[in-house]
Amino acid sequence: MTPTDTPARSNGAADARSLFGPVDLTGLDGQFTPAEKDLALSVRSLVDEHIRPNIAHWYEQALFPREIIPELARLGLLGMHLDGYGCAGRSAVEYGLAASELEAGDSGLRTFVSVQGSLAMSAIHKHGSEEQKRRWLPAMAAGEAIGCFGLTEPTAGSDPAGMQTLAVQQPGGDWVINGAKRWIGMATIADVAIIWAQTREPGNARGVRGFVVPTDAQGFRAEAIPSKLSMRASVQCDILLEDVRLPADAILPADSAIGLKGPFACLNEARYGIIWGVMGAARDSFDAVLDYSAGRLQFGTPLAGYQLTQAKLADMALEINKGYLLALQLGRAKDAGTLDPVAISVGKLNNCREAIAIAREAREMLGGNGITLDHSPLRHANNLESVRTYEGTEEVHALIIGRQLTGIGAFTAAGK
Numbered sequence: 001m002t003p004t005d006t007p008a009r010s011n012g013a014a015d016a017r018s019l020f021g022p023v024d025l026t027g028l029d030g031q032f033t034p035a036e037k038d039l040a041l042s043v044r045s046l047v048d049e050h051i052r053p054n055i056a057h058w059y060e061q062a063l064f065p066r067e068i069i070p071e072l073a074r075l076g077l078l079g080m081h082l083d084g085y086g087c088a089g090r091s092a093v094e095y096g097l098a099a100s101e102l103e104a105g106d107s108g109l110r111t112f113v114s115v116q117g118s119l120a121m122s123a124i125h126k127h128g129s130e131e132q133k134r135r136w137l138p139a140m141a142a143g144e145a146i147g148c149f150g151l152t153e154p155t156a157g158s159d160p161a162g163m164q165t166l167a168v169q170q171p172g173g174d175w176v177i178n179g180a181k182r183w184i185g186m187a188t189i190a191d192v193a194i195i196w197a198q199t200r201e202p203g204n205a206r207g208v209r210g211f212v213v214p215t216d217a218q219g220f221r222a223e224a225i226p227s228k229l230s231m232r233a234s235v236q237c238d239i240l241l242e243d244v245r246l247p248a249d250a251i252l253p254a255d256s257a258i259g260l261k262g263p264f265a266c267l268n269e270a271r272y273g274i275i276w277g278v279m280g281a282a283r284d285s286f287d288a289v290l291d292y293s294a295g296r297l298q299f300g301t302p303l304a305g306y307q308l309t310q311a312k313l314a315d316m317a318l319e320i321n322k323g324y325l326l327a328l329q330l331g332r333a334k335d336a337g338t339l340d341p342v343a344i345s346v347g348k349l350n351n352c353r354e355a356i357a358i359a360r361e362a363r364e365m366l367g368g369n370g371i372t373l374d375h376s377p378l379r380h381a382n383n384l385e386s387v388r389t390y391e392g393t394e395e396v397h398a399l400i401i402g403r404q405l406t407g408i409g410a411f412t413a414a415g416k
């Protein structure tokens, strides 16, 4: 048999309800209910209609397309896994599938949905007062109010316990916050910021707490970080807080928000979404190079007919299948209420690592054409540099797993 007379692959078009297409070598499609598939395919339609035709332009011009927000809200994707207060109450698996479809379009758009739903809305939903929930969640689910989540600081990234931002309670009850946050998604377009700060009451240090800060509060300033080579269709910002005065009830009051477990509970949600999201970017990179290799002749033979190409495609397909199976295992556990944060680290570390390797390999297989925005893999690979770094770097997740395996914390040289 010659390489060109073997119609070995189907493009999945015969099954209009195929979620995964040709990469599905292990029966992934059969693992999802009709309702889960419906949701995923409706997000795919949104991506096909609104994101794919424009993403190269947005990426090149470094534009976050605000006009996409009403479309995301219309599908119920903002805070989609939260219950009540205008949120869609979808399952963890549905949330994961939506993240995957969005990130097949671009990590920047999935990041917007994560920051809004998994970080800002989830902080209010988990830790907020009834008044805070009613004030913000319905508007945020409708896309009428945008949120951001300020944890990381210029000198405190992997170690948020080292944050310097300080909220001091005044004798009348008001809080005054001073400090700086960095790498905060959406801050320049946000209406509300969840700001995590060390707290001090008169004569008393009280540890890290969260505050619901309207971004029009006096002394709040956000500036977009320029010249990014990654996440160009998204916006990451510095926040400066100079004597920002807030009423006593701006604090997130729940006991669950006392100390760093407050923000970490929200990071769990965002990290979970990333496990699925990055597989979307990997799948899109694979689909791009599979198509290209079928049509591109080299020495008179389609690239797809070369053994080296097929071995690379096979390796990519293995990791995409394994990555989705891992995401699904964790998603079913999350829906059952049994998902452990260490398992989230397993998923985040593995799937980010494999997704960026797949996107880079796909770029290489596209040859010189792969360095333009005509093809998605290098854009995905550049975005994934951010995704593997935020919400816990690869090193942090490796050390969380290492601590679980050995019982010894190795985050610092002192063995903490």
Ligand code: TGC
Binding pocket: 111, 115, 149, 150, 151, 152, 157, 158, 159, 160, 161, 183, 184, 185, 186, 259, 260, 261, 262, 264, 265, 267, 268, 341, 390, 391, 392, 393, 396, 400, 411
């Ligand atoms: P440690 O200080 O000992 O623990 C503090 C408390 O937190 C609890 N905890 C968790 N709770 C729930 N889920 C988790 N995943 C948790 N991890 C820790 C812990 O049990 C303890 O509770 P308590 O009751 O005893 O006070 O911290 P640790 O030693 O457990 O963790 C160390 C380390 C390095 C793993 C942690 O600091 C870490 O995860 N660092 C990475 C931080 C990170 O991911 N930063 C990214 C922030 S994202 C952002 O700011 C902007 S990106 C989003 C955007 O685009 O805007």
